[in-house]
Amino acid sequence: xxxxxxxxxxxxxxxxxxxxxxxxxxxxxxxxxxxxxxxxxxxxxxxxxxxxxxxxxxxxxxxxxxxxxxxxxxxxxxxxxxxxxxxxxxxxxxxxxxxxxxxxxxxxxxxxxxxxxxxxxxxxxxxxxxxxxxxxxxxxxxxxxxxxxxxxxxxxxxxxxxxxxxxxxxxxxxxxxxxxxxxxxxxxxxxxxxxxxxxxxxxxxxxxxxxxxxxxxxxxxxxxxxxxxxxxxxxxxxxxxxxxxxxxxxxxxxxxxxxxxxxxxxxxxxxxxxxxxxxxxxxxxxxxxxxxxxxxxxxxxxxxxxxxxxxxxxxxxxxxxxxxxxxxxxxxxxxxxxxxxxxxxxxxxxxxxxxxxxxxxxxxxxxxxxxxxx
Numbered sequence: 001x002x003x004x005x006x007x008x009x010x011x012x013x014x015x016x017x018x019x020x021x022x023x024x025x026x027x028x029x030x031x032x033x034x035x036x037x038x039x040x041x042x043x044x045x046x047x048x049x050x051x052x053x054x055x056x057x058x059x060x061x062x063x064x065x066x067x068x069x070x071x072x073x074x075x076x077x078x079x080x081x082x083x084x085x086x087x088x089x090x091x092x093x094x095x096x097x098x099x100x101x102x103x104x105x106x107x108x109x110x111x112x113x114x115x116x117x118x119x120x121x122x123x124x125x126x127x128x129x130x131x132x133x134x135x136x137x138x139x140x141x142x143x144x145x146x147x148x149x150x151x152x153x154x155x156x157x158x159x160x161x162x163x164x165x166x167x168x169x170x171x172x173x174x175x176x177x178x179x180x181x182x183x184x185x186x187x188x189x190x191x192x193x194x195x196x197x198x199x200x201x202x203x204x205x206x207x208x209x210x211x212x213x214x215x216x217x218x219x220x221x222x223x224x225x226x227x228x229x230x231x232x233x234x235x236x237x238x239x240x241x242x243x244x245x246x247x248x249x250x251x252x253x254x255x256x257x258x259x260x261x262x263x264x265x266x267x268x269x270x271x272x273x274x275x276x277x278x279x280x281x282x283x284x285x286x287x288x289x290x291x292x293x294x295x296x297x298x299x300x301x302x303x304x305x306x307x308x309x310x311x312x313x314x315x316x317x318x319x320x321x322x323x324x325x326x327x328x329x330x331x332x333x334x335x336x337x338x339x340x341x342x343x344x345x346x347x348x349x350x351x352x353x354x355x356x357x358x359x360x361x362x363x364x365x366x367x368x369x370x371x372x373x374x
Contacts, residue, residue: 024084036124068159117251141222205286226340
């Protein structure tokens with residue numbers, strides 16, 4: 001082809017015509033093909049069911065996060081010499097290449113990252129972190145009967161097993177709580193009256209036994225983890241003791257595209273006046289929440305004018321103070337998607353947008369905290 005995109009288009013159409021499941025794409029004459037094909041094959045068979053349909057083989061990059069003993073998630077891609085595409089992504093990439101208005105002006109490297117949102121790189125002899133971090137997954141919900149199965153499957157297939165999930169049924173009337181079986185790592189809480197997300201989250205954080213360096217994850221029960229290595233990635237990030245909070249990238253259910261941007265140091269000078277960028281998956285070390293309680297035992301920083309914890313937006317109410325206390329240096333943006341978001345007519349931005357907007361104005365008007373952890 002005339003360029004890399006044309007060549008890729010021809011390769012995919014050829015693969016479809018010849019019923020090929022995999023394409024190994026070489027785009028640099030200096031590419032190295034000295035690797036163990038048996039390990040690569042096992043990695044592909046492992047990742048494809050997790051909807052990871054593109055794998056970088058030879059690339060230069062700025063930073064990486066360990067996924068498992070054979071893979072890392074890379075960021076700051078500087079060059080790509082080779083990569084693999086598998087059948088599930090063929091038609092998506094073809095559709096993008098056939099309608100190039102969407103990628104007008106997009107360079108080759110940005111295009112590759114666009115079609116490979118997870119940015120997984122084959123790294124056959126990676127050393128996994130030895131530390132064992134416990135995760136507390138807090139999941140408030142109401143009327144999620146149609147969605148809980150997806151959530152529970154994504155939870156129970158996590159490779160990292162040191163976690164506990166708290167599912168809080170906020171007065172459902174669709175029989176949601178009957179679908180949840182309590183177990184060694186799942187606690188079910190059923191409310192007799194509606195409390196909304198933030199009070200439910202705060203109740204768990206105050207009443208459960210959570211150690212200072214344990215990590216809390218907020219995952220709505222109508223959403224899910226996109227693959228089985230989510231907690232592996234978080235474990236690798238939190239191996240750095242300086243990391244106190246993370247936010248990241250997400251995808252819509254069964255979608256390929258990645259959504260999420262990072263905060264700048266300038267943003268952290270006044271977070272409440274800057275655009276909201278803290279997209280899920282949002283996490284934090286428990287000691288940051290304990291510091292909020294130490295400074296503000298009544299949690300007035302999260303309350304409305306009548307003295308009640310605001311009903312929405314709960315993400316801003318909780319994470320404005322968490323990020324303020326953690327500071328820019330201890331807040332990590334994770335580029336690889338760790339959250340799959342489900343769109344439906346009960347999402348707050350559809351069902352309760354006016355109330356959500358008023359809550360946002362109230363929270364932005366509050367005086368935030370200064371950084372505490374240095």
